[in-house]
Amino acid sequence: MLTLQDVTKSFGSKQVLEPTNLSIDAGNTYVLIGPSGCGKSTLLRLMIGLVEPTNGTVEFQGETLRPERYETVRQRMGFVVQDGGLFPHLNGYDNVALMARYVGWTQQQIQARVEELASLTHLESDVLQRFPIQISGGQRQRVSLMRALMLDPDILLLDEPLGALDPMIRSELQTELREIFQSLKKTVVLVTHDMGEASYFGDVIVLIREGRIVQQGQVGDLIAKPAEPYVTKFIQAQRSLIDGEKS
Amino acid sequence: MRLRVLIGIAFLLALAFTPISCHEAKMHVGSKMFTESVILGEVATLIAKDAGESCLHYRQLGGTKLVYDALCAGEIDIYPEYTGTITEEIFSKRQVSGIAEMRQLLSADGIQMTDPLGFNNTYAIGIKKELADERGIESITDLTRHPDLRLGFSNEFMDRSDGWPSLQQHYALPQQDVKGMDHELAYRQLDEGIVDAIDVYVTDAKIRYYDLVLLTDDRDFFPVYDAVYLFRTDLDQRAPNVVQGLSRISGQISESDMKEMNGLVELHREVENRVAQRFLAERLGVQVEIEEQTTAARIWQHTVEHIDLVRQSLIAAILVAIPLGVLATRRPQVGQVILGIVGIIQTIPSLALLVILIAPVNKLGLSSVGGGSTTAVIALFLYSLLPIVRNTHAGLTGIPVSMTESAAALGLSPSARLRLVELPLASPTILAGIKTAAVINVGFATLGALIGAGGYGQPVLTGIRLNDTGLILQGAIPAALMALAMQGLFELIERRFVSQGLRIKSE
Ligand SMILES: Nc1ncnc2c1ncn2[C@@H]1O[C@H](COP(=O)(O)OP(=O)(O)OP(=O)(O)O)[C@@H](O)[C@H]1O
Ligand SMILES: [Mg+2]
Numbered sequence: 001m002l003t004l005q006d007v008t009k010s011f012g013s014k015q016v017l018e019p020t021n022l023s024i025d026a027g028n029t030y031v032l033i034g035p036s037g038c039g040k041s042t043l044l045r046l047m048i049g050l051v052e053p054t055n056g057t058v059e060f061q062g063e064t065l066r067p068e069r070y071e072t073v074r075q076r077m078g079f080v081v082q083d084g085g086l087f088p089h090l091n092g093y094d095n096v097a098l099m100a101r102y103v104g105w106t107q108q109q110i111q112a113r114v115e116e117l118a119s120l121t122h123l124e125s126d127v128l129q130r131f132p133i134q135i136s137g138g139q140r141q142r143v144s145l146m147r148a149l150m151l152d153p154d155i156l157l158l159d160e161p162l163g164a165l166d167p168m169i170r171s172e173l174q175t176e177l178r179e180i181f182q183s184l185k186k187t188v189v190l191v192t193h194d195m196g197e198a199s200y201f202g203d204v205i206v207l208i209r210e211g212r213i214v215q216q217g218q219v220g221d222l223i224a225k226p227a228e229p230y231v232t233k234f235i236q237a238q239r240s241l242i243d244g245e246k247s
Numbered sequence: 248m249r250l251r252v253l254i255g256i257a258f259l260l261a262l263a264f265t266p267i268s269c270h271e272a273k274m275h276v277g278s279k280m281f282t283e284s285v286i287l288g289e290v291a292t293l294i295a296k297d298a299g300e301s302c303l304h305y306r307q308l309g310g311t312k313l314v315y316d317a318l319c320a321g322e323i324d325i326y327p328e329y330t331g332t333i334t335e336e337i338f339s340k341r342q343v344s345g346i347a348e349m350r351q352l353l354s355a356d357g358i359q360m361t362d363p364l365g366f367n368n369t370y371a372i373g374i375k376k377e378l379a380d381e382r383g384i385e386s387i388t389d390l391t392r393h394p395d396l397r398l399g400f401s402n403e404f405m406d407r408s409d410g411w412p413s414l415q416q417h418y419a420l421p422q423q424d425v426k427g428m429d430h431e432l433a434y435r436q437l438d439e440g441i442v443d444a445i446d447v448y449v450t451d452a453k454i455r456y457y458d459l460v461l462l463t464d465d466r467d468f469f470p471v472y473d474a475v476y477l478f479r480t481d482l483d484q485r486a487p488n489v490v491q492g493l494s495r496i497s498g499q500i501s502e503s504d505m506k507e508m509n510g511l512v513e514l515h516r517e518v519e520n521r522v523a524q525r526f527l528a529e530r531l532g533v534q535v536e537i538e539e540q541t542t543a544a545r546i547w548q549h550t551v552e553h554i555d556l557v558r559q560s561l562i563a564a565i566l567v568a569i570p571l572g573v574l575a576t577r578r579p580q581v582g583q584v585i586l587g588i589v590g591i592i593q594t595i596p597s598l599a600l601l602v603i604l605i606a607p608v609n610k611l612g613l614s615s616v617g618g619g620s621t622t623a624v625i626a627l628f629l630y631s632l633l634p635i636v637r638n639t640h641a642g643l644t645g646i647p648v649s650m651t652e653s654a655a656a657l658g659l660s661p662s663a664r665l666r667l668v669e670l671p672l673a674s675p676t677i678l679a680g681i682k683t684a685a686v687i688n689v690g691f692a693t694l695g696a697l698i699g700a701g702g703y704g705q706p707v708l709t710g711i712r713l714n715d716t717g718l719i720l721q722g723a724i725p726a727a728l729m730a731l732a733m734q735g736l737f738e739l740i741e742r743r744f745v746s747q748g749l750r751i752k753s754e
Contacts, residue, residue, distance in 0.1 A: 048656055050652055050655065050656060070655075070658070071658045071659070071660055072658070073658070074655070074656060074657065074658030075657075075658035077656075077658075079653075079656040079657070081649065081652075081653070083649070085649055085650070085652070085653035085656075086653075087650065087653070087654075087668055087671075087672070088672070088746075088748045088749055089668075089671045089672055089674075089745075089746035089748045089749050090671075090746065090748065091748065098657065098667065099657050099658065099659070102659060102663060102667070131746075131747060131748030131751065132748065133748060133751055134748075134751065147657075
């Protein structure tokens, strides 16, 4: 579905991504994880062309990503960022409907699709009538997800979608999100730095350290067959938190 | 959506350029910014009317250069002038000697000159009568014996080539205490005994009012300022009877006639056209009807003219400045140039800008002087650019990166991003810029009166000329109210055009 071939990224003289090969297969959920500043967001943004690779190519559905094709390609992708990225001048409904109107859907089509997505994301309809500033963080993420799903994209890219939420809402939304992913059978790439979240969502976990993919595979692989000691160290750093909770 | 933008622009253009006030007159008279010129302008206007021509008087225009250029350009057809001004100002670069040479130079510009009207309004030095009697001062030469006298001259006289510096040389005047001041103030300071001698025009009504003695120019320093009419040569064909009518005035207005007429206006608050009408009736037996206008009708007319100036210039500025602001954001280098240029325009003094614009506007075949003057509209347009360009630029560059990225990530084209996301997000800032421009514009539009474009500046200028606070307020108060109305209007527009989602934030 989406492949990165020998992709590197430098900002000025600073290389933030070493030569990277990654293949995202259809129907799976990939989780990019790693410490802050390791390059997760950069990798995700490369996939949608918000960042252009210094070297190498990004291919989406067999087609190399080029600036002149960004608009068409991006309309087949859904993108959600940490704070939702909703436009403050549009109410929830208009945020969600924006792209559908732009590509020329009818009023009825839009209406039907919004209702469908609202029930999928468990959003009360009156929330959509309010502006982003008038709704809670959790609601904002749901609206943002609706907007990303509006045109029924082939792939969903989420950059710490739950990062700004309190633990209760977060865990509630985790459950919902996984249900949604499973019911839609979408290809998903999700960025997090929480190992628990990663193992909860991830068919494949991609562990990144300082601009380099250290290991990718299922949680079990990472625990049982770490590619290097750092993998274990990273997982344990997170586990110790859970241990601390138990005692 | 794109269609709606086009319709919006078409609507604005229609709003800007649908004529609401129209001045239809075949002939135009001009006059300069002082009472005598306005009275003589009225006289010429009535003469033209008597000859059966529809004629409009653009009163108290900005200055000699402006009026003369307007005459050459055909924006006005007649205006009163002085021979001294023609030699000392209009043709100051050449040494003009004599009437014949003057006529020759004028005719090269397509201008003719009537014979002198009958009085010489030159400069003179005036002192209080008591002082003259007490010290026995009669001529300027006598001043050399009284070095203690304090002189107060109008700023213009201090600067002119035929003013104080050469007068001092010519007579070898010894006075040390010489101050430049406003002409009006000079009279009052003389009256209060703060200065002893001032410069005056010999037909000035205040000479009698303040009981001044004019010193004889015994060594012929001051040039002759014979009053004449200048008119366009083509008037000979277009309106021969007007030219004939003008020639009938030659030699008819004596120094004391003019002094009296000036006095009627300045000291007795009579209206210029009444004074001119009476003079023509009494002296030449010419009876001309004059149209009376009530104060309310006059204020209404000024309101219409003022709105006209403001709406055309402001809407044109909006349509140009917003795209410029967008361009400045998209191309930072070009942007620096654009912001620099509109910034510099803002610093050009308004009268200078008007004078600079008259010639090119005229070349384009547009009306450069007078009612609905394109010059005034362009000047106001230029002044309105800065706040709108700057705020559009600031509004767009101030949008958080996360917003522009979200818009891009959705797959919107750059132009759709601008239209659907960036401009709406910047709209509060852009509207604030437009509001600033509108309020500034209402104030600046009063300057349109300097080139006869009418508006609230008209009563203000007349009020300044006649030192009449009531008249000044007749322009200043409605202008202030209009500025407030603008403010209100834009608050309404803001409610309509700025998304509620952006406005709640400030609550
Ligand atoms: N536009 C940019 N210009 C320069 N450096 C950048 C830019 N964007 C990112 N970087 C740098 O690239 C590196 C990777 O950044 P990135 O945002 O991908 O990290 P991240 O893994 O998403 O971190 P976090 O978990 O904190 O979000 C960081 O060192 C960051 O400072
Ligand atoms: Mg990140």
